[in-house]
């Protein structure tokens with residue numbers, strides 16, 4: 228392992244050799260408080276850094292939910308969550324959040340004099356990251372060039388920042404590279420993990436050395452969870468591998484404070500109703516759910532791991548951390564007593580609080596809840612040698628997208644995150660992942676709501692959630708049958724409306740829910756050929772209010788003609804919008820569809836009649852009368868002639884002759900910036916006496932800003948000009964109504980605010 232000694236260090240291990248050189252420098256640069264000596268448990272007696280970026284997401288979610296749920300969300304907004312350095316740009320700060328110095332400075336501000344404070348940091352950018360999954364694949368590939376980048380552009384830069392004397396009073400707790408070494412224990416037979424293995428070992432050792440040299444960093448190596456390494460055949464080799472890697476560092480055992488388990492997983496802390504005993508003559512561990520693994524929970528695994536590590540030679544002073552951010556499993560489905568069944572599988576399934584279908588289900592698992600709040604030296608599991616319960620995975624951040632979302636972070640679509648996927652890794656069961664999930668690491672509000680609702684211990688509200696949102700969205704109308712195959716049927720409907728916004732829809736077939744979507748169309752799959760079904764749809768809002776079911780629509784699947792061939796229709800075009808109007812034209816655009824054999828074109832319908840078939844994703848309807856409104860829809864078609872479901876509709880109204888487009892409007896713009904990133908918020912009010920059937924807001928950024936991700940609307944940027952068009956649920960903007968939209972962006976200058984906004988062609992008052 229090459230040693231890194233070019234950078235000056237402040238650690239105890241090298242203090243003697245640097246003493247002469249360092250003394251005068253430290254005397255001038257160090258803050259008045261001298262750095263505290265190393266402690267055995269950095270959490271003991273310490274306050275904890277609250278990540279303001281995460282808290283802001285929680286507060287915004289609480290505002291939207293309102294009522295008791297909002298109040299419960301707000302009750303945890305000040306819990307400490309870890310800061311993830313998930314790519315090189317995260318160090319400086321990027322569109323997904325502020326950088327390391329911002330957080331460290333904020334921690335110093337939060338710190339009270341004389342009271343230690345810990346700062347929870349995650350090191351997560353190894354070459355070949357996440358070698359057994361796709362959702363968190365990273366920017367660095369498993370090769371020597373990227374290994375060098377990991378060292379010089381990532382670890383060294385982080386270590387240099389942490390080494391700044393301004394931060395020497397913080398206890399920095401570093402979680403080292405989640406899932407990496409555990410993958411080398413259980414998944415080394417796969418080519419990706421084989422390719423990554425040497426870089427994982429070298430990278431982890433390098434990170435440990437660099438962080439140890441800083442002095443006030445306490446490193447905890449990620450040790451997976453009970454349902455991954457608990458079997459003796461995995462746990463034993465894991466302890467040996469940890470030892471090998473740790474002993475390859477310069478400081479050996481001194482470079483680690485301990486291990487952290489359950490990072491971003493949802494294995495319970497404790498299964499209160501299950502013991503590893505016999506049920507009749509059968510060991511409980513032999514139930515299908517445990518597959519002969521006696522470690523039922525994280526209390527078991529940490530105690531087991533501690534013993535294995537100490538037996539390997541690790542000092543008895545090491546401690547364990549458990550990520551309890553999402554392993555609560557409360558809510559209505561939590562068992563309250565041990566099962567009375569004499570059938571082993573029934574007994575285990577009825578007794579376990581872990582409600583997953585399989586312990587390997589790691590992606591946004593449905594039914595999970597927030598677990599124990601962060602806590603130092605928790606009582607109750609003395610054999611586990613716990614230093615703390617920590618929230619490493621910030622609750623509400625996605626584990627991976629439920630569909631393919633292009634991105635520049637190296638993240639890929641892992642079907643373990645797709646709720647419709649039957650996974651061979653889960654004994655051929657559905658994944659149990661939540662639908663409509665964004666990319667790993669992005670805010671996923673419906674998951675957050677579920678986690679708060681299912682928290683265990685339960686979260687108490689204090690009445691500060693504002694008025695409860697008890698208004699259900701309007702009932703979906705206009706159900707329209709789209710494409711059918713022998714096994715599927717597509718339906719679309721008109722968007723519902725709600726006082727605080729519709730978040731999605733549940734689709735039901737013959738009364739049973741078959742899926743959810745945040746758009747206004749859905750393809751039901753797994754149907755029988757030549758059969759009729761009644762499809763209904765319900766809308767839901769951010770507070771979980773659900774509308775009544777729509778009137779049923781009868782759909783009939785195609786008869787199977789035995790011909791085989793391509794009978795999969797393309798996906799429905801999304802984002803249909805009006806991009807401009809004149810007295811005689813309406814211009815439309817939409818997002819491209821996808822299809823297994825490729826999309827060949829789009830059919831555009833005006834008031835239900837096809838007016839064009841084109842291959843582009845935009846169209847201008849001409850020859851219309853002034854001041855008339857038309858309803859447009861688009862369907863995609865593939866080479867075999869299969870037609871997609873409709874896009875949903877949009878209304879385009881030609882301009883009145885000589886008149887102005889609807890204009891009176893007010894825009895309130897605000898931005899919260901850090902380094903090179905910022906979050907922008909826009910409140911747009913229609914001050915006219917007329918409802919807008921669709922709206923387009925444009926503005927220019929004065930300072931080279933660029934939008935990286937938006938919500939509650941669609942954003943297109945050309946140079947400095949931004950064009951904002953509505954999301955499906957806020958297409959209509961009533962007279963006097965407002966819509967709140969937002970985005971993340973990057974900037975390189977002073978991030979000056981835009982000064983002029985235009986709504987449907989007319990300028991707005993800037994409020």
Ligand code: BGC
Nearest residue numbers: 311313363621624626667668
């Ligand atoms: C993602 C990271 C993210 C982290 C915390 C991981 O799954 O890959 O990008 O920072 O979760 O949410």
